[in-house]
Amino acid sequence: MDQNQSLPTAITDLNEDSLAHCATFLNLHDIFNLATTCKFEDPLVVDMLTEPEPYNLMLLDRDDVFVSRGSSIRMMKIPKIFGRSHSLTTLNDHNARITCMRLFPLTETSLFRSEGKKSGNFLVTSSSDHSIRLWWKGSCQKCFRGHSGPVSTLSDKLLGDGSSKVLASGGEDGTVRLWSLGSSGKRGKSALKATLHGHEKPIKLMSVAGHKTSLLVSIARDSKVRVWDVTASSTIRSSCCVGLTSLPGAPINIKCHESLLYAATSSSVVAVDLRTMQKVLTAAAYQPFLYSFEMIPSKSLICTGGRGSARLWDVRRNQDALKPEPIAELDGHRGAVNFLHMDPYKIVTGCPDNVDVNVWEADSGAHANSLSCWFTESADSSTTLSSMAVNGCRVVTACYAEDLGLLRCRDYTNASRPIVRHDEVVSKFWDSQCYDDNNNDTSDV
Template identity: 60%
Template sequence: MTSKFLKKIAYSDSIWLHRFSLRWPLEMLSSSSSGVRQAYLDWRTALHQFKFADPFVLDLYTEARHFDHILLDKNDIIFSQGSIIRMMKTDSFLGGGSLVRMSDHNARITCMRLFPLNETSLVRSEIQREENVLVTSSCDHSIRLWWKGACHRCFRGHNGAVSTLSDKLLGAGGVKVLASGGEDGTVRLWSLSSSGKRGQQALKATLYGHQKPVSLMSVAGHKPSLLVTMSRDSKVRVWDTNTSSAVRSSCCVGMTSLPGAPVDMKCDEALLYIAAGSSVVVVDLRTMRKVNTVAICQPKLYSFAIMRSKSLICTGGFGKALLWDIRRSQEASKPKAVTELDGHMGSVSLLHMDPYKIVTGGLGDNFVNAWEIDTGKQTNSLLCNRPELGNTNIGCSAMAVNACRIATASYGESQGLVSFRDFSGAVRPTSSKCNDDEEEADVWKFWGTQNI
């Protein structure tokens, strides 16, 4: 069978019509359409970019309190307020499904992460390997591992609040290690393979070196044993966790520092992108030398996100976000934004980037906005709160985005609100308010709606 023949099959209208009917059974191609494959891809892209006015919406009202964190995990929405975690299943809540309340922590939760279940000692069958576990840190000095709404491990060792957790697990083999940073300035390594609910044997090493509380952590992409940490005084340390011993080890293999308060940092292979003060700086982890400054956002940065596959970063400032091309910034003596994502009230403290879109929001704005990642054109504006929340309502307190789904959290003096939207089954395009009319017509001319 030749590659030419296979390509002909892969691009045939019948194949793409079949794929279309499986995914969107209530929709059909108009009889005058052409280019079925491209039309399918355009429709799929539009769903990921929130270019529809009729997503599935689920609102959950809760107590009037600040939302610290929110995550989307398959059909679960997980969020925290103070010391309490709640988990809601979106596919069963309308049918009377319960809202799970997890209250084992006794102080504010500082960080929440999702990790694969098969990288812990909890996995029991092949079916469970696709599931995730929730790991949380708290001001109560503890770290907890949750699965199916229950706490299965509790790790203690920090002499103060646990301020952050590693964004990925360390290690390339079967034994995975979680890193935590604390107000005590230490970095601690924990084995997720240890048994016993209290996890007494879980602490593998304590790393000393920071003089201030550890605020940020990221695992290197080119070497999964390398952990990068940043403290509140903007001192950066790189640790090789493979060389650590049980107690009071010092395996620091690199150091640097930057001006300004730390905002965020992310590893991309051997490069480290650090947002601090009013700039984003790139550091080569192999030499610990500054490579370039790829973004400058005056007077200060509030948030930072990166989509390395498109060589783009986004920074949140006051009233707007800025989109930067990493390649252009490397060539210029002073970086210049390629697009302004304007129109927000207050600081843009919440950012999401994926291959299709950018989503921006903040505490001072009642709306979160979605934008095309390639053009910077606004595709939608989503309301985060309701009048019934009461006076002095907050804009967007927390946000999570996953593919065609988004969850936002807001609160007022009387109630809190978690609003979930799923665009995967939407059929009605947004008005031309956020899109160029002619371009929008080109996208939608392929499609018609089947009456039922």
């Protein structure tokens, strides 16, 4: 063949969204035949031994994994891992426990304009040492100081439009601080744009409104909710608070979608209209305790983690219901489901007391697979799952026991064999450990 001749487009050239769209036109038998005839390399599973201590926070960003342990951050490149070059880069600039980690697009800030093409994300961390640090290319680029106590949380998105984006932080001092990402100077002394007062307790969670990027929602430990309009925050005062309400129970997690705030507390998930600050529905009710919450706004689906199981809910079905009911029960865990990931294709659940994480189909809640996070499928009572992160077809987990720890990275992008169970649920998220030497499925059904 002429080497200069362009090759035809193959199915392997398509991205995940395109493949998923094409699959909607196929029946189950066609999808199974397609999966069994594709000749890809085997899924990649690589382990890295670590200290017998927990990793607290974890983020998975394309080829980068970020995990926090106390005051330090471990950074790792996935291609190096699967190329058998096992290495961790340690970032030690914080001198107290890291409380929050976020990733923001480089295109939303002018901080690194001199570095050429801006692609990818930069990392932002907050700490109990009262500081906020911005990281890029393995080093600290900025340090913001201003809180009089530990910084407890960061906004999930940057506020504002255009090039003048603002980062929001919440502290145990009860204040919300706004930081300009266009300030000069590495120490960031001139970055503090405003300090917003009003909360009486430490701030636990913050989220940017979906219908207006200048609105910030914050919730304190006492479950008091405040909405701030940062366009009115030119002075240090509380007058830019444009909404106030209170929720029952301890705050667990919040998500904003369009003009609604979905707030998960210890017993329920409620939706609040940010324009009126009135509760419009109870999306989920959970007893005796809710530990985690995620949602897919585009599909009106939410997932909550409880003790021993997670539950899948359809917001549309519960709009007029006095007592909301889940559409699926995702059971099989031995303890509290603290780790929860949700995207349009799958749900991944895990709990500290289990060495397995479970994968479920997002639309139906059907169980797709159980992935072991330890050396063997069985572990003693001292083995703990400390963190989990999922991005597309990649799953990273961290476990530790009394004498060692394990960081396990899986990449199912090129998985060649699907799981086919008795109920004919087909999933790409299979585990090579579930097959014997003759390619027979040995996983539990």
